[in-house]
Amino acid sequence: MKVTFDKECEVLIIGGGAIGSAIALEASSRGYKTILFEQNDFASGASSKSSKLIHGGVRYLEKAILNLDKAQYNLVKEALKERSLFLNNSMHLSKKVKFTISCKNYFELIYYYLGLKTYEFIAYKNSLCKTTFSLNKMQVSYCDGIFNDSKMVINILKKAEEFNCQVYNYSKLFAFIYKEEKLIGAKIFLKEENRYINVKANAIFNATGQEIDEIRKCDNKNSLNIATFSKGSHIVLKDDYLKNEAILIPKTSDNRVIFIIPWQNYTLVGTTEIQEDKQQNPMASKEEKEYLLNYFNSYFNTKLTQKDILSSFSGYRTLIKEEKQSQNIIREQIIEVSKTNLISIAGGKWTTFRKIGYEAIQVAIKNSFLQNSSSISKELKITQKIDIRSLKNLTKDEELLKYLIQEYASKAIEVLILAKEEQAFEKVHKDFLIIKAQILYAIKNEYAKTIVDFLARRVRVAFVDKNKAIQMVEYVGKVFAKELLWDKEKLKINIALAKKEINELF
Numbered sequence: 001m002k003v004t005f006d007k008e009c010e011v012l013i014i015g016g017g018a019i020g021s022a023i024a025l026e027a028s029s030r031g032y033k034t035i036l037f038e039q040n041d042f043a044s045g046a047s048s049k050s051s052k053l054i055h056g057g058v059r060y061l062e063k064a065i066l067n068l069d070k071a072q073y074n075l076v077k078e079a080l081k082e083r084s085l086f087l088n089n090s091m092h093l094s095k096k097v098k099f100t101i102s103c104k105n106y107f108e109l110i111y112y113y114l115g116l117k118t119y120e121f122i123a124y125k126n127s128l129c130k131t132t133f134s135l136n137k138m139q140v141s142y143c144d145g146i147f148n149d150s151k152m153v154i155n156i157l158k159k160a161e162e163f164n165c166q167v168y169n170y171s172k173l174f175a176f177i178y179k180e181e182k183l184i185g186a187k188i189f190l191k192e193e194n195r196y197i198n199v200k201a202n203a204i205f206n207a208t209g210q211e212i213d214e215i216r217k218c219d220n221k222n223s224l225n226i227a228t229f230s231k232g233s234h235i236v237l238k239d240d241y242l243k244n245e246a247i248l249i250p251k252t253s254d255n256r257v258i259f260i261i262p263w264q265n266y267t268l269v270g271t272t273e274i275q276e277d278k279q280q281n282p283m284a285s286k287e288e289k290e291y292l293l294n295y296f297n298s299y300f301n302t303k304l305t306q307k308d309i310l311s312s313f314s315g316y317r318t319l320i321k322e323e324k325q326s327q328n329i330i331r332e333q334i335i336e337v338s339k340t341n342l343i344s345i346a347g348g349k350w351t352t353f354r355k356i357g358y359e360a361i362q363v364a365i366k367n368s369f370l371q372n373s374s375s376i377s378k379e380l381k382i383t384q385k386i387d388i389r390s391l392k393n394l395t396k397d398e399e400l401l402k403y404l405i406q407e408y409a410s411k412a413i414e415v416l417i418l419a420k421e422e423q424a425f426e427k428v429h430k431d432f433l434i435i436k437a438q439i440l441y442a443i444k445n446e447y448a449k450t451i452v453d454f455l456a457r458r459v460r461v462a463f464v465d466k467n468k469a470i471q472m473v474e475y476v477g478k479v480f481a482k483e484l485l486w487d488k489e490k491l492k493i494n495i496a497l498a499k500k501e502i503n504e505l506f
Contacts (some may be wrong), residue, residue, distance in 0.1 A: 051317025
């Protein structure tokens with residue numbers, strides 16, 4: 001039976017997280033006609049629930065040295081190169097931060113200093129700062145990066161759109177389409193429009209994170225799983241504990257690593273690393289929260305309880321399947337090409353997202369799914385600088401200007417013009433700088449379809465203060481209702497769903 005195709009492209013991507021968006025930008029910036037589909041919201045999986053770190057991997061370096069493991073060493077070296085590109089190409093979404101390690105004795109001080117000096121040496125010209133130590137404080141200090149993960153995905157996709165990439169959230173893979181036992185396309189269900197479309201493609205990528213093996217089984221029901229998962233949970237506390245610096249606890253009693261970082265004007269503590277049966281929407285357990293709190297209290301000599309946690313979140317790291325404990329698995333990606341030509345990407349981490357996107361496209365070229373082309377992703381600026389002075393004719397509120405530039409970089413001018421046109425400078429909540437125009441902008445320009453899309457991933461309120469996010473739900477819902485033409489019943493349902501989702505996830 002002949003299939004009628006609604007859309008045709010060269011590159012079709014299933015999955016709209018870090019890896020999917022990286023492939024989309026790599027492909028579209030090379031000139032390939034590219035389409036990406038995500039079954040939920042962009043970055044709604046692990047890509048918005050990361051540790052917010054851009055790093056080479058200090059613990060991987062330790063294993064590389066102690067075990068003389070070249071693979072671990074190369075992973076660190078590659079990640080440090082990509083860390084530099086990440087920070088240079090997304091200056092308004094990422095920044096370097098100073099980390100401090102407190103040592104119990106002189107042996108630890110020397111051990112960590114020499115290890116981190118090696119970390120600095122490997123980075124070489126891409127080093128972020130000099131590694132230092134203090135005998136008086138018994139501390140070692142070094143630098144790594146932090147960033148805003150879900151906003152990064154949105155900005156990558158917006159940049160890909162500049163190269164004519166088409167992106168769709170709430171669009172689920174229904175089935176693959178074959179010709180002579182080779183993939184030639186996919187049937188996609190567009191949830192918002194309640195209809196199916198057929199998309200023809202030369203190269204089809206499975207970049208679905210924790211769903212990777214389910215998608216592989218859609219292609220071949222006899223596929224053996226290639227991925228395993230580690231659950232990482234985080235807690236968020238108020239901002240009184242850090243002075244814009246971060247803390248690394250390099251070895252807990254059970255050999256895990258804990259980071260305490262300043263993020264979105266709050267204190268983020270993570271991460272646990274446990275193996276459990278995969279759930280669709282993981283939550284931080286009471287035991288995980290207590291585990292992180294205990295180490296935080298021990299470090300700061302505080303007596304915080306779970307009542308002091310403002311928000312918490314969990315995500316699954318997709319790792320390469322090995323018969324080892326999850327914290328020992330090298331998080332290096334695998335790119336697999338099936339007999340039918342489905343390209344699946346498993347593993348990797350946020351820091352190396354660009355390189356993974358590059359390698360995925362190179363695999364497609366090597367297999368003759370795409371014609372050869374050169375990459376420009378190393379030089380691509382995800383966000384562009386803007387001078388605050390150029391925006392002062394739109395508002396005199398300097399605090400708001402600085403906030404919007406931090407959130408939107410050069411796109412801040414679009415938010416402010418929208419605010420002026422729609423008289424939308426009203427604050428959404430008294431404790432945040434967020435204004436009504438940001439909701440409008442998220443709907444019109446950032447693919448937001450639901451209240452939680454906005455509160456969790458376009459602004460990060462649900463991630464940092466669950467109760468205040470719930471307080472914002474009705475205001476945000478009314479703006480969505482007006483823009484998306486929801487009737488009273490649909491608004492009521494969406495408000496209830498948003499409150500339920502925030503309560504369950506955070």
